[in-house]
Amino acid sequence: MNKPDKVTHLFKRPEHLAPVNVTMETAYEIEQFLYAEAELLDAWEFNDWLALMAADVHYWAPVRENRMAREAEQEMYPPGTAAHFDENLQMLGQRVARLYTHMSWSESPASRTRHLISNVRAHTTDKADEFQVQSSFHVYRTSSERHQDSVVGRRFDLLRRADNAYGFQIADRTVVFDMSMLLVKNLSSFY
Amino acid sequence: MDVSKFIDAEKGLIKGEIFHSQEIYEEELEQVFARSWCFLAHDSMIPEPGDFMQNYIGEDPVLVVRQEDGSVKAFLNQCRHRGMRLCRADLGNAKNFMCSFHGWNYGIDGELINAPHSDQIYESLDPDVFRATQVRLANYKGFIFGTWDKTVADFEEYLGDFAWYFDAYVDRFEGGMEVVGVHKWVLPANWKFNAEQPSSDMYHGEVSHGSAFQVMVPLSAAGAPPPWAMEQLGKLSQPAGYQFTAPNGHGTGWFNGGMPLMDETILKWHQSTETEVSARLGADRFAIAGHANIFPTFMMLSNYTFRVTHPRGPDEMEIWAWSMAPKNAAAEVKEAIRLDLLRTFSPAGMFEQDDAVNWEEEQRIMRGHMARKKPLVYQQMLGRARYDADGLPGKTVPHVYAEEAARGMYQHYADLMSGKPWPDLEKLKKAREQRERAELAAAASPAPKAASGGSQ
Numbered sequence: 001m002n003k004p005d006k007v008t009h010l011f012k013r014p015e016h017l018a019p020v021n022v023t024m025e026t027a028y029e030i031e032q033f034l035y036a037e038a039e040l041l042d043a044w045e046f047n048d049w050l051a052l053m054a055a056d057v058h059y060w061a062p063v064r065e066n067r068m069a070r071e072a073e074q075e076m077y078p079p080g081t082a083a084h085f086d087e088n089l090q091m092l093g094q095r096v097a098r099l100y101t102h103m104s105w106s107e108s109p110a111s112r113t114r115h116l117i118s119n120v121r122a123h124t125t126d127k128a129d130e131f132q133v134q135s136s137f138h139v140y141r142t143s144s145e146r147h148q149d150s151v152v153g154r155r156f157d158l159l160r161r162a163d164n165a166y167g168f169q170i171a172d173r174t175v176v177f178d179m180s181m182l183l184v185k186n187l188s189s190f191y
Numbered sequence: 192m193d194v195s196k197f198i199d200a201e202k203g204l205i206k207g208e209i210f211h212s213q214e215i216y217e218e219e220l221e222q223v224f225a226r227s228w229c230f231l232a233h234d235s236m237i238p239e240p241g242d243f244m245q246n247y248i249g250e251d252p253v254l255v256v257r258q259e260d261g262s263v264k265a266f267l268n269q270c271r272h273r274g275m276r277l278c279r280a281d282l283g284n285a286k287n288f289m290c291s292f293h294g295w296n297y298g299i300d301g302e303l304i305n306a307p308h309s310d311q312i313y314e315s316l317d318p319d320v321f322r323a324t325q326v327r328l329a330n331y332k333g334f335i336f337g338t339w340d341k342t343v344a345d346f347e348e349y350l351g352d353f354a355w356y357f358d359a360y361v362d363r364f365e366g367g368m369e370v371v372g373v374h375k376w377v378l379p380a381n382w383k384f385n386a387e388q389p390s391s392d393m394y395h396g397e398v399s400h401g402s403a404f405q406v407m408v409p410l411s412a413a414g415a416p417p418p419w420a421m422e423q424l425g426k427l428s429q430p431a432g433y434q435f436t437a438p439n440g441h442g443t444g445w446f447n448g449g450m451p452l453m454d455e456t457i458l459k460w461h462q463s464t465e466t467e468v469s470a471r472l473g474a475d476r477f478a479i480a481g482h483a484n485i486f487p488t489f490m491m492l493s494n495y496t497f498r499v500t501h502p503r504g505p506d507e508m509e510i511w512a513w514s515m516a517p518k519n520a521a522a523e524v525k526e527a528i529r530l531d532l533l534r535t536f537s538p539a540g541m542f543e544q545d546d547a548v549n550w551e552e553e554q555r556i557m558r559g560h561m562a563r564k565k566p567l568v569y570q571q572m573l574g575r576a577r578y579d580a581d582g583l584p585g586k587t588v589p590h591v592y593a594e595e596a597a598r599g600m601y602q603h604y605a606d607l608m609s610g611k612p613w614p615d616l617e618k619l620k621k622a623r624e625q626r627e628r629a630e631l632a633a634a635a636s637p638a639p640k641a642a643s644g645g646s647q
Contacts, residue, residue: 061539063373065281074283082372082514084539086530094534097406098541104402106544147551180281181509182376185547187539 015123016134016156022122026131030122030159033168034135038115041190046096049190053089054160054171061085061175061191076176084187085175095190106188111143113189119154129161130171139189149184153177153191192218192608200602203573203594204566209601210381211557215608216505222608223487224249226340228349230489230499231255231265231326233513234333235369236282241299244282246511247501248337253326254278254288255335256299265337266301267324277323297323332358333367336489342613350485352585353441359479360491363468364517368495371529372514376538380550381557382488382502383604385510388546389482389490390442391434391596394571397427399549403541407453419458423451432481432591433583434572438620440603442596445481450493456527457494460520475582481591486603495528496536506554512537569594569601578628586627 020027040049053059063082067075077083087095098104119136135155142148158172175191194215197206209215229248232255236244243256245268252268254277270277270290277297278288287304289296296305301323303316326337329346336346347354361368378385388395397404408416408424416424426446434444452458461480468477480493488500498512514532516525535542556562572593576586588595606616 065373065375066279068278068280068283068285071280071283077372080526081529082374083533084374084537086533091534094406095541098402101402101405103398103405104541104545105399105548144552146555180375182374182538184376184538185378185551186376186544188544 015132016121018123020121021124022131027120027122029167030131030133031120033159033166034117034120034133036166037170038117038137041115042113044099044110046099046190050089050092050096051164052166052168052170053092054162054169055089057087057089057092057170057172059085059087059092059170059173059175061177064177064180066180084177084182092190104188106186109144111141111147111188114140115191116140122159125158131159133157133159137191139191141189147185151177151179151184151187151189151191155191192222192610194605194608198601198605199566200598200605203568203570203598205569205601206566207557207563209604210383210554211505211563213505216502218608219502220249222610223604224502225251226338226343226607226613227487228329228336228338228343228346228485229487230334230485230497231328231337232263232335233368233370233497233515234263234330234335235515235518236513237263239284241284241286242282243278243285243299245278245280246499247509248326248339249502252276253337254301254323255337256285256301258300263328263330263335264300265326265328265335266322267326269323270295270297271303271321271323272306301325332361334361340613344613344617349439350441351437351439353435353437353439353443353483353485355476355584356435356443356479356483357485359472359476360483360493360495363472364464364519365467365471366517366519368497368515369518370513371516371525372533374510374512374514374533374537376510377503378508378510378547378550379506380508380554381505382500382508384550384553385490385498385500385508386484386486386488387597387600389492390436390440390484390486390600391444391594393430393432393434393444393446393482394592395549399545400542402545403535404451404453407535407541409453409455419455420453423453423458426451430591433581433587433589434591434593434595435583435585435587436576436596436599437486437585438599438603438624440486440600441484442486442600443479443481443483444591444593444596445479445493446591447478449478449480454527454531456523457531460524460527484596484600486600492536494532494536496532569597571595573598576627577631578624586624 061084062077064076099107102108116138117135121134123132125132139151154176156174159168160171162169197208231246232244237257240257240259243254246253253265254268255265258264268277272295275290275292277290287296287298294307298304303321329336331346408420411417432446436442465477482492484490491497495515496512497515498510501509503509514529516528572588572590572595575588576595578586
């Protein structure tokens with residue numbers, strides 16, 4: 001029997017499961033950065049949020065499907081295949097610009113979101129100014145008269161120290177939604 | 192069930208009750224979904240023996256499986272014993288399917304191989320009783336459709352004249368299509384919204400998707416769109432094109448010169464294929480690239496999203512959307528198509544997000560008494576249909592913004608919902624078409640006191 005290749009498990013990579021190895025001060029800075037990012041998204045300050053992205057950012061959210069246990073390692077679609085987001089900085093810019101056209105009906109009237117960020121774990125990398133950071137999110141959304149929904153998942157970020165108000169840039173982000181079939185009408189926010 | 196009191200297809204007046212009623216919905220599962228050809232898979236989704244995927248005919252889950260000999264079989268994904276879902280994965284590769292309730296084991300062809308302790312407790316395992324319920328299948332150029340109905344016409348005949356238009360999507364290139372992505376999501380709206388729109392509604396694009404067109408137009412250093420982008424956007428400001436409707440409810444529409452394209456890589460590739468596609472399908476079909484729907488719910492767009500909408504009650508649908516690309520296209524073209532689709536027509540896509548809100552609000556409002564009492568207006572290009580005109584087979588109208596295909600779809604829907612058997616429906620449709628052709632011929636023939644010619 002082939003042993004499942006753990007490396008293909010996005011959320012089971014050895015480097016993610018390893019004990020946290022950053023200092024308390026770095027951990028605090030990273031957490032505060034993620035909370036600031038959430039605040040910008042919830043406040044509809046999308047241009048300020050976009051400014052947190054590194055020029056070479058890759059913002060990716062693979063699709064996943066239900067698999068039998070023996071094929072569990074294939075649950076997540078690999079890079080270059082099915083994805084909800086697969087964005088560079090220019091594409092993220094288009095998405096942000098769309099929200100300000102006043103014709104983006106999914107967000108006009110605007111939805112109200114709350115990005116709750118938790119379970120933050122950080123690790124050092126080969127580069128002194130870059131950190132591998134995992135965090136869980138729960139994005140609660142209400143809109144129009146009665147609509148409400150939740151999107152929950154985990155993020156795998158590469159954060160790079162930067163000379164900006166919040167101290168870091170997002171150099172790479174993988175968003176793993178917990179849902180297979182999305183039980184929401186759309187993904188009109190950022191995660 | 193008689194739904195004709197809600198549907199006047201000839202006048203283009205339709206009442207919202209058909210989007211709201213639970214009673215109508217239950218009847219649709221039997222009269223519409225169980226009696227139509229429904230999309231189940233594409234060859235490229237299950238290439239190897241044992242490869243399977245789950246899909247649905249209405250609310251019934253179906254397993255579609257590649258057999259050892261390369262053929263495909265499909266059967267209800269339900270154990271014959273207690274009705275348990277036999278396979279609980281969306282896709283994979285299997286040598287057999289064992290029910291996780293009592294352990295009944297089925298082959299990849301749906302035949303029961305073994306029931307635990309069967310020699311002690313059953314007289315026999317008569318296949319006619321114990322076999323998983325089989326689906327009647329058709330493979331059209333790699334696209335696999337299935338139906339429970341033994342009396343509905345063969346698939347190509349069911350398509351009718353639409354086959355000529357379908358080929359402009361699926362037979363455009365040597366080697367056919369292959370899957371490059373998938374999205375599945377749930378919308379709080381009636382399934383017919385996502386049948387009617389791909390059949391018949393190019394009209395919504397300019398406003399529903401105004402935000403996406405605004406931000407996707409590339410700008411030069413001087414801040415102006417380049418000439419190629421202005422030419423593409425001109426299709427929206429000066430709309431011209433056609434819409435087609437089939438007697439079995441299929442519909443399609445397109446701008447002259449194809450869909451407005453904002454991605455330069457895809458536009459250039461599209462233009463570079465003109466010689467090949469024209470040689471294969473004829474120059475007239477190179478331009479047929481817009482929206483289309485095979486009734487009831489297999490839709491496609493010229494950007495190669497292919498989708499099936501599954502009904503989930505009168506006020507909910509699931510959309511299962513596959514991104515596809517020409518199999519023999521260059522890798523960078525396939526990648527451009529994959530990225531374009533997820534950025535535009537996926538649940539996070541800049542076009543798709545806005546459709547969801549329109550449909551959600553449309554559905555919500557149908558709860559109202561007055562909202563359902565007064566008929567909705569489906570009268571674009573009413574009375575302008577012609578047969579076999581401008582080199583286009585079947586019934587068309589000469590405008591890209593039209594509702595001929597919606598009227599045709601709801602006429603066919605009402606026909607099916609009447610419960611009349613398929614042979615009777617075919618006679619009815621033939622008589623209807625003959626009457627329409629005769630009326631058009633009479634109107635076109637020079638009458639003694641003809642005041643004016645064609646109203647084109």
